Amino acid sequence: MRDPDRLLARAGVRGDPDRDQHFLVDDRVLDRLPTYLPDDAEIGHLLEVGGGTGGLTDRLLAKAGDDGQVTVVERDRDLAAFLREEFAEEVDEGRLTVIEGDALSVELPEFTASVSNLPYGVSSEITFRLLPEKRPLVLMYQQEFAERMVAEPGTSAYGRLSVSTQHYADVEIVESIPKEAFSPPPAVQSAVVRAVPREPAYEVADEEFFLRFVKALFTQRRKTIRNAIRNTAHISGLEEPEAVVEAADEDVLRKRADAMSPTAFAELAGLALEVGEPETDG
Numbered sequence: 071m072r073d074p075d076r077l078l079a080r081a082g083v084r085g086d087p088d089r090d091q092h093f094l095v096d097d098r099v100l101d102r103l104p105t106y107l108p109d110d111a112e113i114g115h116l117l118e119v120g121g122g123t124g125g126l127t128d129r130l131l132a133k134a135g136d137d138g139q140v141t142v143v144e145r146d147r148d149l150a151a152f153l154r155e156e157f158a159e160e161v162d163e164g165r166l167t168v169i170e171g172d173a174l175s176v177e178l179p180e181f182t183a184s185v186s187n188l189p190y191g192v193s194s195e196i197t198f199r200l201l202p203e204k205r206p207l208v209l210m211y212q213q214e215f216a217e218r219m220v221a222e223p224g225t226s227a228y229g230r231l232s233v234s235t236q237h238y239a240d241v242e243i244v245e246s247i248p249k250e251a252f253s254p255p256p257a258v259q260s261a262v263v264r265a266v267p268r269e270p271a272y273e274v275a276d277e278e279f280f281l282r283f284v285k286a287l288f289t290q291r292r293k294t295i296r297n298a299i300r301n302t303a304h305i306s307g308l309e310e311p312e313a314v315v316e317a318a319d320e321d322v323l324r325k326r327a328d329a330m331s332p333t334a335f336a337e338l339a340g341l342a343l344e345v346g347e348p349e350t351d352g
């Protein structure tokens with residue numbers, strides 16, 4: 071395996087925190103990251119968002135093996151050029167593709183799994199690009215963000231992020247990473263989250279509405295669901311919030327958003343779609 075300190079030296083860069091550049095320089099952490107993929111994950115095509123100086127790219131190429139491939143998306147032009155040069159052999163063999171561009175807007179390949187140390191400034195947006203692809207993900211975040219993703223109902227960290235993440239996948243924090251594992255060290259501790267996709271317990275016909283509805287109800291997390299549905303129709307886009315209140319179970323209406331499981335949210339969103347006449351973008 072390539073030494074991450076040497077890669078950093080060869081790349082001749084200093085990570086720039088303003089551009090979300092914190093490079094992993096701890097060999098042991100780098101070695102462990104791919105091992106967090108579930109045992110039955112398909113390894114054929116691994117995606118890495120934010121390649122940096124290539125420490126993780128190197129491990130992913132080893133994980134993918136001679137028959138597999140890796141695609142790295144890197145926004146920084148110099149780093150993308152460095153990756154192509156450093157891994158020239160793998161690029162020539164067709165085992166590595168380096169896409170220079172913004173992971174929020176470039177076309178992503180059909181990957182089978184992703185392992186990435188995400189740019190923290192756009193963690194949320196990237197996560198919601200990757201989750202709907204329904205592939206296993208091992209992603210690194212700021213600790214506090216990771217805790218919100220995996221939080222359970224009734225806890226202070228539970229919110230919109232927890233519900234919308236857990237709708238798509240079973241998620242858990244598999245490791246916390248100290249700042250010293252990075253160069254330059256970020257301001258806060260990091261955590262690795264494993265997300266294993268599964269069929270939602272309740273499929274909502276319009277996912278965009280579901281996410282908007284959850285967002286709306288959490289703007290009033292201290293109110294009952296009954297009042298939150300009524301008060302947030304301008305956010306959820308429900309034309310007939312009262313019809314939803316009439317059709318929903320009393321047990322649900324009495325709860326607060328932070329006590330509702332992701333499945334309960336999905337069921338309520340399904341009902342709201344049926345009777346609440348939500349506005350649609352189309």
Ligand SMILES: C[S@@+](CC[C@H](N)C(=O)[O-])C[C@H]1O[C@@H](n2cnc3c(N)ncnc32)[C@H](O)[C@@H]1O
Binds near residue numbers: 127143
């Ligand atoms: C936290 S660093 C991780 C680098 C490397 N994977 C590692 O673990 O050492 C994030 C990387 O993402 C890149 N980056 C930042 N914003 C990006 C974006 N919107 N799209 C693609 N790459 C981005 C940065 O230039 C940086 O190299």
